[in-house]
Amino acid sequence: xxxxxxxxxxxxxxxxxxxxxxxxxxxxxxxxxxxxxxxxxxxxxxxxxxxxxxxxxxxxxxxxxxxxxxxxxxxxxxxxxxxxxxxxxxxxxxxxxxxxxxxxxxxxxxxxxxxxxxxxxxxxxxxxxxxxxxxxxxxxxxxxxxxxxxxxxxxxxxxxxxxxxxxxxxxxxxxxxxx
Numbered sequence: 001x002x003x004x005x006x007x008x009x010x011x012x013x014x015x016x017x018x019x020x021x022x023x024x025x026x027x028x029x030x031x032x033x034x035x036x037x038x039x040x041x042x043x044x045x046x047x048x049x050x051x052x053x054x055x056x057x058x059x060x061x062x063x064x065x066x067x068x069x070x071x072x073x074x075x076x077x078x079x080x081x082x083x084x085x086x087x088x089x090x091x092x093x094x095x096x097x098x099x100x101x102x103x104x105x106x107x108x109x110x111x112x113x114x115x116x117x118x119x120x121x122x123x124x125x126x127x128x129x130x131x132x133x134x135x136x137x138x139x140x141x142x143x144x145x146x147x148x149x150x151x152x153x154x155x156x157x158x159x160x161x162x163x164x165x166x167x168x169x170x171x172x173x174x175x176x177x178x179x
Contacts, residue, residue: 015057015058015172015173015174015175016055016056016057016058016140016155016157016170016171016172016173017053017054017055017170017171018052018053018054018055018140018157018158018160018168018169018170018171019045019050019052019053019168019169019171020050020051020052020053020160020166020167020168021045021048021050021051021166021167021168021169022051022165022166023129023164023165023166023167024165025048025049025051026041026044026045026048026167029044029047029048030044038112038126038128039112039113041126041128041167042112042113042124042126042169045126045167045169051166052158052160054157054158056155056156056157056158057155058153058155058172058173058174059095059096059097059099059153059154059155060097060152060153060174061097061098061099061100061150061151061152061153061154062097062098063100063150063151063152064150064152064153064174065097067150081144082111082114082121082123082142082143082144082152082172082174083110083111083143083144083145083146083149084108084109084110084111084142084143084144084145084146084149085108085109085111085123085125085140085141085142085143085170085172086102086105086107086108086140086141086142086143087102087105087106087107087108087127087132087135087137087139087140087170088102088103088104088105088106088137088138088139088140088141089104089106089135089136089137089138089139090102090103090104090138090139091103091138091139091156094156095139095154095155095156096154099141099151099154100150100151101151102139102140102141102151102154103139104139106132106135106137107127107131107132107135108143108146108147109125109127109131110125110146111123111124111125111142112124112125112126119175120173120174120175121172121173121174121175122171122172122173123142123171123172123173124169124170124171124172125169125170125171125172126167126168126169127162127167127168127169127170128167129163129164129165129166129167130164131162132162132168133162133163133164134162134163135162136159136160136161136162137157137159137160137162137168138156138157138158138159138160139154139155139156139157140154140155140157140170140172141153141154141155142172142174152174153172153174157170
């Protein structure tokens with residue numbers, strides 16, 4: 001198991017990390033799994049070895065950059081907080097900074113946990129055994145709303161065959177300024 005916090009692990013390399021866990025492994029570690037809150041389930045996944053792990057670089061969007069430039073002026077305030085993570089099943093077009101949507105969004109959910117430290121936003125989103133099933137997930141992006149909203153980043157990931165037998169945790173780190 002890697003050492004350090006999740007923030008430290010993700011900052012050392014790429015800025016998106018995906019971990020897939022077998023539900024039986026999670027239930028074996030935590031027999032009361034079905035009674036846990038989403039945040040408690042997320043914490044359990046941090047203690048169990050995943051069956052699949054993937055890290056990749058991130059593409060931030062022009063909209064995110066414009067948001068930061070506009071907020072340098074104290075008279076201007078634009079609220080573009082990341083609140084949801086979307087996943088998609090189409091990696092035929094490479095993510096670019098001009099994207100305003102995923103190639104083919106198939107599911108969107110609220111972020112499970114987030115924190116801001118200086119110039120870094122860190123989010124963690126947990127997809128349970130009941131979410132995004134029957135899809136092969138190959139793209140992710142943070143949004144500012146439960147529908148529509150502003151796309152802040154876009155990335156392709158190794159394929160995840162999402163089923164009722166697995167969960168997925170998607171960690172995203174966005175850094176602005178000098179890392």
